[in-house]
Amino acid sequence: MIKPLIFSLTLLLTLSTVAQQSFNSSSKSLSSPIVDENGNVTFSIYAPNAQNVSVFGDFSGSPATLVSDTTGLWSVTLSDVAPEYYIYQFNIDGLKIADPSNPYTKRDISTTWSTLMVPGDVTENYQVKDIPHGSVTHVWYDSPSVDSRRRMAVYTPAGYSDNSEPYPVLYLLHGMGGDEEAWLALGRTQQIMDNLIAQQLVTPMIVVMPNGNIDLEAAPGETSEGFVKPTIQLPHTMEGTYEHSFTDIVSFVDSVYNTIPSKNGRAVAGLSMGGFNSLNISALYPDMFDYVGLFSAAINPRANASDALFADREKLLARQFETAPKLYWIGIGKDDFLYDDNVKFRNLLDSNGYKYVYHESDGGHSWKNWRKYLQLFAPLLFRAGS
């Protein structure tokens, strides 16, 4: 009665939506990038009529030129690429594209990048390991203070659903142009937390990643605006509205998740604009967070910001440090364009005797540093006796 299904290649391909139209000799047969055990990385792309092809990414300050064979296949091998999680694109005579042979891409604002992991010590915690994994939920909440539905991502650690003990919460904020996906996509937050928790280096905690663009409900493509092209220029950033509305986020999280709903069970940290938000939110609500992290933080509000939050910053910091947070952590790279602003901010803290932990790294305003800061910061949170 039952005739065996013969698996022919033609038949298999029709199982993919329009694969019958798309059999792509260039990308199907090519593997790019290829990473060998010595950290040599070979990039390849088929571009028969191109005059110049290069590859550029955050593994190098300058693009590398590819060389063509007679069939129009271009390639280049970069030697001794340091272990890291990278993004890159090809440039074909001015056309910048993700690598069509690499299925792993991440969007950064409106650009699609290919991703590349060169494994090594530094990437150990960025990899998915065969260990217990937490969950990531994309959830919508009502934000009455800005009268909108908004989306956030929430990491709950392995064992969360089996455990009746409440969990502490880290609120982890993205930078300008980012959204609720940023810390998950380029920050490798789930992998970092899974690995550090499995190694017992970090207290199991919930990590809440909200969307700090108060003009947007959610990440691009996930909103009722439809598929509009994302932009970094938004009217209500770094002017106070998000900071004031942050209680909506904390109330929602405390109502839906099994949290420690008090200062000693809450941390807030962020990168760049998210560091600015963390500085201001923790100062505005001094009883809310016992742990604060500024990662390559923007310090100054935008030019036209009139919110009292900024005019009163010194007063608010004085009030915050009366009942000082258990940890006020500042990290920045030596080459960061926000370095000088951070020096001035630390001078302000120093001149008032406000205690903080300072970490200065190499490099600049980069995900490489933000992933590193998260791995330095998270182990300091919610420790007994801290």
Next chain:
Amino acid sequence: MIKPLIFSLTLLLTLSTVAQQSFNSSSKSLSSPIVDENGNVTFSIYAPNAQNVSVFGDFSGSPATLVSDTTGLWSVTLSDVAPEYYIYQFNIDGLKIADPSNPYTKRDISTTWSTLMVPGDVTENYQVKDIPHGSVTHVWYDSPSVDSRRRMAVYTPAGYSDNSEPYPVLYLLHGMGGDEEAWLALGRTQQIMDNLIAQQLVTPMIVVMPNGNIDLEAAPGETSEGFVKPTIQLPHTMEGTYEHSFTDIVSFVDSVYNTIPSKNGRAVAGLSMGGFNSLNISALYPDMFDYVGLFSAAINPRANASDALFADREKLLARQFETAPKLYWIGIGKDDFLYDDNVKFRNLLDSNGYKYVYHESDGGHSWKNWRKYLQLFAPLLFRAGS
């Protein structure tokens, strides 16, 4: 004290990881695709040395040729494109790539496609509306019967966390080459469920989207294998292992979520290979599902499958229909390569007097049909008196 941050373009760009290296005149200044109110769609790409550029996608059976201006900017306008959610790529002299000006992409097996929504009646439920939204969680569970940790996606409807009443569960299975992301990415499952539930056309339910590739823990890039290139050819598909292990999934869901843990609170449906899985799982566990959906289902096992599940199919179906499911739903397109197999399967059901609901649509083996079938099937589930 606080110097306002002056937002210059240079400074803003440095906020993005390597944006300073990547200012992309071609993709930044271009908008592609542009959809006008009459359904005309204009595609554009910058490719100065190309000889031939075309665009192909599931809006048309054949590629459309783009025309270049003197600057190397290629474009074409397609008229009266029917409303639908589409995927497409450009072909530049044989190099097939996603549209670099379009930030919205979806991976299908190892190919990155650009996506395109032409709005209209048919896409109403595919759009994010300003209505209450459910949550989507990516969660790992232990599957003892195959001795592995595995990942699934779970949709919980709006209000789930506020409600103590248990919810029914739809298990929604992907096709060959898909994974736990497929129904969310190209199937628009969250949007369809949010919209149908908000319109009270569908009973609020949990939707569980597991990974049916028993050789993989999770979607590509989310596993401890690392960033290997996905392939459609996997050893343990359509040979019974997944079907036998399905109790691990149901047990986990019933233990973690607030479910109706009985036959009348469970549905199983899937597309293509997922339809095959649904047929076999519901037959193997006749007391588990009161609602079964076969969407463009593969009917026959692979040639070398030796599991008794397949040799005993008629016996198992006889047992299943002794206590017949409340709904056995079969949908397929007239042009589907699996059409004849579905005719034979329906003949088998007819000859035994097993009742089912049959929906025959235009078209073939496509997401266009599977989104449609989900919208037809979901309203029939878990209705009072059904």
